[in-house]
Amino acid sequence: MTIATKPRQPELKTALPGPSTKAIIERDAQHLSTSYMRPYPFVPDHGEGVWLTDVDGNTMLDFFAGIAVSTTGHAHPHVVKGVQDQITKFTHVCLTDYPQEITTSLAERLVRHVERPGEKWRVFFGNSGAEAVEAAVKLARNHTGRTHIISTMGSFHGRTYGAITLTGSKTKYKRGFGPLLPAVSHVPYPNPFRPPLGSTPETCGQAVIDHIESLFVGVIPADEVAAIIIEPMQGEGGYIIPPADFLPKLRALCDRHGIMLIFDEVQAGMGRSGKMFSFQHFFEHGDVQPDMITVAKGIASGMPISALLAKESVMTWPVGSHGSTYGGNPVAAAAAHATLDLLEGVVKHPDCGDNLMDNASQVGDYIMAELKKMQTQFPFLGDIRGKGLFIGLEFVKPDGSPDGALRDRASMAMFEKGLLNLDCGEAVIRISPPLILTREEAETGLEIMRQALSELK
Ligand SMILES: Cc1ncc(COP(=O)(O)O)c(C=O)c1O
Structure with missing residues (x-):
């Protein structure tokens, strides 16, 4: 299995959105259904593991897996072969x-x-x-x-x-x-x-x-x-x-x-x-x-x-x-x-223990623990909840009511730093990455979240 698991960082080669992304978004807006949502300007070109590269060559860390779909990440060699x-x-x-x-x-x-x-x-x-x-x-x-x-x-x-x-x-x-x-x-x-x-x-x-x-x-x-x-x-x-x-x-x-x-x-x-x-x-x-x-x-x-x-x-x-x-x-x-x-675990994925369910538990526990630490630093994180790699962060106003506007700003700030994420509920960001996410990759994503959240004032 040749999938890369070495530590990587997002690589942003253009300002977002880049020129090719912009051009496709313009054509998309002309010809595709008016019902489609476009939370932020991202147009994928190819992926590998938990990384997705857009049509301008910007490589982003995928923390939403196409809405909790890409269990084994992108272009997993075992899935491709099957x-x-x-x-x-x-x-x-x-x-x-x-x-x-x-x-x-x-x-x-x-x-x-x-x-x-x-x-x-x-x-x-x-x-x-x-x-x-x-x-x-x-x-x-x-x-x-x-x-x-x-x-x-x-x-x-x-x-x-x-x-x-x-x-x-x-x-x-x-x-x-x-x-x-x-x-x-x-x-x-x-x-x-x-x-x-x-x-x-x-x-x-x-x-x-x-x-x-x-x-x-x-x-x-x-x-x-x-x-x-x-x-x-x-x-x-x-x-x-x-x-x-x-x-x-x-x-x-x-x-x-x-x-x-x-x-x-x-x-x-x-x-x-x-x-x-x-x-x-x-x-x-x-x-x-x-x-x-x-x-x-x-x-x-x-x-x-x-x-x-x-x-x-x-x-x-x-x-x-x-x-x-x-x-x-x-x-x-x-x-x-x-x-x-x-x-x-009939087939093992490098660096993910016995099977992807155990990996989801372990890496999910780590992300939850780190997010709970962040909660003490950022009082607008009203609730951190989840199991495995099914995790939600709820944004609240000082009176405890849901803060959807702040959530939207947080989501965009994370995207601009190279972290693909997705909202849900009234004021929640979901963390639903591929289940092959390693602890090191999780830490990379958490650091981007820390930086993005600290800019929200
Ligand atoms: C719990 C649940 N049920 C059903 C669906 C519908 O799935 P699909 O979009 O594949 O029709 C979704 C999609 O988000 C879902 O989250």
Whole structure:
């Protein structure tokens, strides 16, 4: 494996944006969809590991991994080889109609990370996170014969009609697009930093459970609820970790009422939190086994594939009732196998210990500890939270309210110093780098953050 792991620094050869970047941004603004966002002027040319070089030759450290997607970094030799080997065999035949060993073995491999003794799971493959979410909702309704779906405030589940209906983070995703899916309700997410429903950081989990139970008394008949869908660690809403007792209590609530529990692991899953699935951090606090799991993003290091994992007892939809032309594409499946090789440690990545999940834990712990030190220096860092390489920094005003404007300035200052980063929530910067990030590379990024934050006055 030839990927470079030697210490490097960002190399800025032009003022940002450089001339080639500017020219492409101008053409992009002429011809691409008006819906695309452009948080800062960056146009990639090529990448290697945790480094991305723009079209002007400026090399930046990647702390956002294409929104938590590039698990193994850019152009990882093992992933490149997997893709090249498969593309010379066949690119497409259509999994909906014909089995393919590469997807059969991928499904076998994925369910091994969730099956408990005596339990069997099955997999439906799609192309994007939203498709996995749509599949989960369709399956929940089809299996239970019920219609209502409960989701959470602050959530993000994708851009298709069902997925935007479930999403609870920003009204701009919905404005002007209605009517949306009927029979969907939103409940607060238990955010210990901003506890909802008059609760405290310690009681916010129970408060949300009590709130759902109260809805079942006066608002929604529980026996009409097909599923509760939730991100076990909330991504776009602000990289929020719920209190330890919440997910076991939610599982118990679903059991009491015969409701399917769907964990959307699209952003926090696939090793990013230091475990394969983020809900697995809560095992020691009780039963948290969901009925379905959606995964995408990090599953194939950037190749488009998603998966809905469901208990065999739940995946009861009839032959032909759901499918996809491209879903489970063999080239993307090859990239998923290569990504899993590195996540599981079947193939080792230099300087990243036994496997990329352990590396995410260790480097993530280091970043969290350093950020907590920075918090004492910068009082506008209201909260530092996360697990593994799923970390959020929340910016606050002196009165403790979210400071989105300061967050935006911080994000731009970091970019201008060569650190690619991305916002989320109302006033949060997320740290979601490739899971191959070494401690030295983390320190380089932290030093850029220190410098950028010290310029914010
Ligand atoms: C938790 C979660 N679910 C679903 C999605 C939608 O994924 P996609 O953009 O691949 O459709 C996202 C995307 O950010 C997500 O974070």
